[in-house]
Amino acid sequence: xxxxxxxxxGINFKNPIVAASGTFSFGKEFAEFYDINMLGGISFKGLTxxxxxxxxxxxxxxxxxxxxxxxxxxxxxxxxFVEKYTDYTQNIDTVKIVNMxxxxxxEYIKGAELLNKVDxxxxxxxxxxxxxxxxxxxxxxxxxxxYEVTKAxxxxxxxxxxxxxxxxxxDIASIAKACEEAGxxxxxxxxxxxxxxIDVLHKKPIFDNIYAGLSGACIKPxxxxxxxxxAKAVKIPVMGxxxxxxxxxxxxxxMAGASCVQVGTANFINxxxxxxxxxxxxxxxxxxxxxxxxxxxII
Amino acid sequence: MAVIIQNTQIAxxxxxxxxxxxxxxxxxxxxxxxxxxxxxxxSRPISICDRDGDEIIFVYEVKGKxxxxxxxxKSGDNIELLGPRGNGHELSAKKCVLIGGGVGxxxxxxxxxxxxxxxxxxxxxxxxxxxxxxxEDISKYADKVIENIGGYxxxxxxxxxxxxxxxxxxxxMMKKAYELYKYTNAKVYASMERRxxxxxxxxxxxxxxxxxxxxxxxxDGPVFKAEDVFYE
Ligand SMILES: Cc1cc2nc3c(=O)[nH]c(=O)nc-3n(C[C@H](O)[C@H](O)[C@H](O)COP(=O)(O)OP(=O)(O)OC[C@H]3O[C@@H](n4cnc5c(N)ncnc54)[C@H](O)[C@@H]3O)c2cc1C
Ligand SMILES: Cc1cc2nc3c(=O)[nH]c(=O)nc-3n(C[C@H](O)[C@H](O)[C@H](O)COP(=O)(O)O)c2cc1C
Ligand code: FES
Numbered sequence: 001x002x003x004x005x006x007x008x009x010g011i012n013f014k015n016p017i018v019a020a021s022g023t024f025s026f027g028k029e030f031a032e033f034y035d036i037n038m039l040g041g042i043s044f045k046g047l048t049x050x051x052x053x054x055x056x057x058x059x060x061x062x063x064x065x066x067x068x069x070x071x072x073x074x075x076x077x078x079x080x081f082v083e084k085y086t087d088y089t090q091n092i093d094t095v096k097i098v099n100m101x102x103x104x105x106x107e108y109i110k111g112a113e114l115l116n117k118v119d120x121x122x123x124x125x126x127x128x129x130x131x132x133x134x135x136x137x138x139x140x141x142x143x144x145x146x147y148e149v150t151k152a153x154x155x156x157x158x159x160x161x162x163x164x165x166x167x168x169x170x171d172i173a174s175i176a177k178a179c180e181e182a183g184x185x186x187x188x189x190x191x192x193x194x195x196x197x198i199d200v201l202h203k204k205p206i207f208d209n210i211y212a213g214l215s216g217a218c219i220k221p222x223x224x225x226x227x228x229x230x231a232k233a234v235k236i237p238v239m240g241x242x243x244x245x246x247x248x249x250x251x252x253x254x255m256a257g258a259s260c261v262q263v264g265t266a267n268f269i270n271x272x273x274x275x276x277x278x279x280x281x282x283x284x285x286x287x288x289x290x291x292x293x294x295x296x297x298i299i
Numbered sequence: 300m301a302v303i304i305q306n307t308q309i310a311x312x313x314x315x316x317x318x319x320x321x322x323x324x325x326x327x328x329x330x331x332x333x334x335x336x337x338x339x340x341x342s343r344p345i346s347i348c349d350r351d352g353d354e355i356i357f358v359y360e361v362k363g364k365x366x367x368x369x370x371x372x373k374s375g376d377n378i379e380l381l382g383p384r385g386n387g388h389e390l391s392a393k394k395c396v397l398i399g400g401g402v403g404x405x406x407x408x409x410x411x412x413x414x415x416x417x418x419x420x421x422x423x424x425x426x427x428x429x430x431x432x433x434x435e436d437i438s439k440y441a442d443k444v445i446e447n448i449g450g451y452x453x454x455x456x457x458x459x460x461x462x463x464x465x466x467x468x469x470x471x472m473m474k475k476a477y478e479l480y481k482y483t484n485a486k487v488y489a490s491m492e493r494r495x496x497x498x499x500x501x502x503x504x505x506x507x508x509x510x511x512x513x514x515x516x517x518x519d520g521p522v523f524k525a526e527d528v529f530y531e
Contacts, residue, residue, distance in 0.1 A: 022502070022503075023497075023501065023502060024501055025500065025501045025502075025503075029497075029499045029500040029501040029518075030499075030501060032499070033499075045503075053512075053513055054503065054506060054513065056508075058494055059494070059503070059504045059505075059506055060341075060494050060495070060496040060502065060504030060505075061494070062339055062340045062341050063340075064338065065337070065338060065340070066340060067340050067341070067496060069496070069502070069504065071502070071503050071504065071506075074503050074506065074513060216340060217337060245337060265340070267497065267501065268340070268341060268496040268497045268501075268502060269337055269340060269341075269342075271381070271497070271499060271501075
């Protein structure tokens with residue numbers, strides 16, 4: 001019997017461990033180290049309608065217990081992804097999550113429409129993207145725009161829709177509810193926290209874009225609080241993430257109300273991180289003589 | 300996990316670490332090194348300086364937190380090695396020039412050894428800031444070694460007749476050296492450095508712009524044709 005299996009949106013996950021978008025590429029690089037089909041799922045590198053070259057300058061920077069990134073969503077574009085879909089997903093036999101962002105409503109809609117051409121399990125909508133039309137404010141920072149983009153994509157997509165929330169907000173619960181009302185089937189959170197680093201020697205910001213996204217262990221306590229608040233606010237399932245490095249971290253997110261988790265930065269510390277976390281969870285369930293789903297949302 | 304055989308200082312801030320590891324690594328490749336749990340977050344990319352039977356030799360400069368920790372390790376301690384990573388060098392050349400600046404000289408040792416065993420004729424230009432190191436190692440394989448301390452090594456380059464040129468060092472130095480060979484028939488290779496998170500091609504953190512679009516230093520490089528990276 002598999003003690004780790006969980007149900008998420010009617011999909012059976014072998015275990016609640018999903019590779020986080022942007023930290024696992026399309027899986028191939030990690031397949032060199034272990035059988036990635038042992039994972040509950042993979043959220044692929046974030047796509048945008050059009051190919052993006054990404055940001056110039058320094059893209060990754062280490063900090064105490066974490067890192068900042070300013071990759072700038074470098075990706076091949078939805079069109080190429082759809083065209084070469086079988087190449088991208090070859091040999092992947094676990095839950096496939098396609099992550100997509102956009103710079104205006106039209107891009108989200110067109111991207112989602114194109115993605116209707118291929119079969120995968122969940123469309124994860126990255127709404128931590130600047131809305132060019134409203135002066136670059138992120139879609140995910142106010143209820144109205146979060147609602148609007150979720151609704152527009154829900155209307156067009158034939159896939160299960162999971163909206164990925166940004167933590168850079170004052171009240172995560174209200175944004176979560178807006179997305180639920182707009183028809184989101186599930187929510188995932190958190191994306192990275194807006195952060196900054198300065199090169200004091202040269203008296204200038206480290207990143208060309210000045211700000212960058214913070215991830216890793218240092219965000220875990222805040223991410224956990226936000227997942228807890230979100231899970232209490234909505235009825236739809238929640239996929240939690242933010243600074244998970246160990247099996248114990250996963251247990252915390254599950255107890256707080258997430259049904260599954262994603263793990264990102266930990267993959268850079270050790271390419272075998274996700275495999276090790278799964279082994280830890282197996283040992284925990286064995287020792288406690290429980291199934292992992294028994295601890296979901298108990299706090 | 301690998302065991303450290305020896306870890307000693309060979310010049311100011313420069314250390315040589317011998318590690319027990321039988322990998323079949325190529326010149327120009329590197330490893331992601333780690334001697335701690337979760338902090339610092341990233342492993343550190345260090346090139347293969349040399350191989351000796353079942354040992355791999357790294358030579359590194361103490362710059363910040365990570366390399367400081369490396370310098371405190373003793374023989375018998377463990378270190379995690381992720382690799383070998385990266386493309387490494389092609390070894391077809393017959394008449395080669397090696398140009399190294401600072402700790403960029405480290406990977407040239409194994410390259411010189413490999414080129415020599417392929418019968419190449421080697422001229423090496425080695426530039427140092429304060430103090431020379433690894434000159435003797437390179438002299439074992441190079442036919443001619445020119446070293447300079449404190450100046451610009453590119454000012455001393457006089458051998459322009461080569462079929463391959465391999466450059467490793469600070470980016471401005473590599474660019475300057477490439478300019479010297481730009482209009483010759485030599486194929487010029489530069490070993491590029493970028494900050495790395497994963498080191499295996501998964502994060503796109505180590506991006507470099509090339510004539511042929513974005514590339515990843517960790518997996519498409521670190522060795523690039525100089526004309527592809529210094530094209531602007
Ligand atoms: C492919 C490759 C091969 C290398 N080979 C060698 C070698 O053989 N010997 C040697 O002494 N050095 C080498 N370097 C440079 C070496 O990786 C850095 O000096 C080292 O990572 C600095 O770490 P730190 O903890 O001392 O410094 P910190 O300043 O604490 O490092 C902070 C972060 O920045 C990164 N970083 C800092 N400087 C560099 C740099 N120049 N290049 C890439 N990342 C950097 C670190 O890896 C770390 O993630 C190589 C770099 C690359 C990319
Ligand atoms: C290098 C890097 C790239 C990322 N790229 C994306 C992306 O393309 N789309 C997205 O929704 N999130 C992206 N993220 C955010 C992660 O998916 C995740 O939400 C965040 O890193 C928090 O989890 P962690 O602390 O486990 O890394 C990226 C994170 C990192 C570190
Ligand atoms: S360091 Fe992650 S892709 Fe190169």
